Amino acid sequence: MIKKQMPKRFGPTKPMQHIPKDDGVNKTDPNRLDMLIQKATSLASNLTTSRHTSSRQNLRVIPMGGVEEVGENMTAFEFGDDIIVIDMGLAFPDDTMPGIDYIIPDTKWLEENKKRIRGVIITHGHLDHIGAVPYILPKLGDPPVYTMALTAGFIKKRLEEFGLLGRSKINVLNKDDVLALGSFKIRFFRLNHSIPDSMGLSITSPVGQIIYATDWKFDHTPADGKPTEFDKIARFGAEGVLLLMSDSTNAVKPGYCASEREIGLTIERTFGDIKGRIIFANFSTNISRIQQVFDAAAKFNRKVIVTGRSLVNNIEIALSLGYLKIQPKIIVKSEAAKKYPDNQIVILTTGAQGEEAAGLARIARGDHKTVKIKKGDTTIVSASPIPGNERAISAMLSNLTRLGSHVIYNKTLDIHTSGHAHQEELKLMMALTKPKYFMPIHGEHHMIVAHAELAKTMGMPPENIFTLDNGQILEVGSDKIAKVTTDDKISSGYVFIDGLGVGDVGEVVIRDRQVMAQDGMFVIIITLNRRDGKLINQPDIISRGFIYMKGNDDLIREVKHEVRKLVETKGKEKLEPNWAYLRNVIRDEVGEYLYQKTERRPMVLPVIIEI
Ligand SMILES: [Zn+2]
Structure with a gap:
């Protein structure tokens, strides 16, 4: 599942990139141009060396997203002239x-090398693995995509x-299937997760085999009855x-992840105890949980109302491909x-994380089109809170109880299990695959x-374990010696999606939004005479989110005075009027x-207006 992330990212503390003021060449030197050309040539030849000779016959493994955060998962593998890409998440x-809808990985390097992309493989249908597909595929010249049926349905x-x-x-x-893409041969094995058709990959390259296992757990009794292919x-x-x-x-959680089967039984028991309507909130992609809700509803003779576009879409796709099995006419x-009594109704909706626009939040606010809470309802929220969402969820639960609903949350009843392996399963994966090298992926840095650390307890030599940042490159030569390249790194970072804009909001805009959100804004409108640069009237001040102007007459007056002084002195410092x-x-x-007056x-x- 997708999680919000706290680490790294942006903030006033992020160091600015250092831009050298001097190019190191004496400006008065008559041979300056020659030297610059020489410098450029040597730079270019260095680049060529690192791009071509040293790397072309090496395997290069490049995490492009997902190793500094939970989300935007994407990895590239390169050998010779061939590149394959695994997952495109948001x-x-x-x-x-503030104001950002989604984040996707920076794909500049892939765009520059798009002719060498042999294919894109998608491991499963969660948004943190498929969400960026429509944003990225067109930029890469629409390469072919390979995936299992349910995931293909979601992507289409x-x-x-x-x-x-x-x-x-x-x-x-x-x-x-065995897939041949350039120098790579790819085979698949079924893993368990909270969505059917989650696949692990065996990627055979000319220098060796890679086992790629993202988003998995070992479940001997999964909801779809299809266990891991051990x-x-x-x-x-x-x-x-x-x-x-x-x-x-x-990786920080000991033991084993609970089986989907246990959750199914809990849901069934809970449904059996409830007398009124049931409102069940869940992720729209969690097909396994949706199956369990339909099963429990059928058992207690309840009909299911499905609300929310993404949920309706995903259920339709899963039904048409045979990944959901439900009783006829249960929906x-x-x-x-309206013709059924309350104890024969389940309302299935999204928004278990408190997302403002999702079904459950609208139900809790009382502005859902068709669902109004009434006394006797029970709302079941099936999800662990993603860090950062706790407050929104808590407020939503309070609203639901105020409206008269009883609320069952995972803290009061373990109704949700994670789709990700705990420590004992992770160790079993290492034991089964016995890798020479190990690269943990899918997670925040900690x-x-x-x-x-877990791999070290299994006896893996520390020098064989690689923890990379997004954009770093692990290179393995024909001698099978792996190292992180120190002289080369692909362009990496976050591309922001804001409304219809992709990538047009950069760090500067984000920083502006942070400043405005924290301390507000202070606009000074200065009207000047075009000819002599003199003030025509008093500067105007507009303050939003900073101070309430009415109670701060003195401060505003002093600022106006200050501005007037600056225009009179500084306005004349330059010969040409330089606004x-x-x-x-x-x-x-x-x-x-x-700042001196307010510490804000x-x-x-x-804003300077010339008249
Ligand atoms: Zn997933």
């Missing part, structure tokens, strides 16, 4: 990124919503594994539901490190002045 922003629906269906070929795989994993392990890349989400429209210069001076001086730093925005 991440949700945290509260340091997403591409259709973006008007991109039919551009990339979406190839549906069978779990026993036999295949063991067989791949026996062939010799160069590198294991494995899920770190729950009813809310109009038709989870990745915890997984690395950009004046604006900067006013911004800095007024900013400093306000609002965004100061001088």
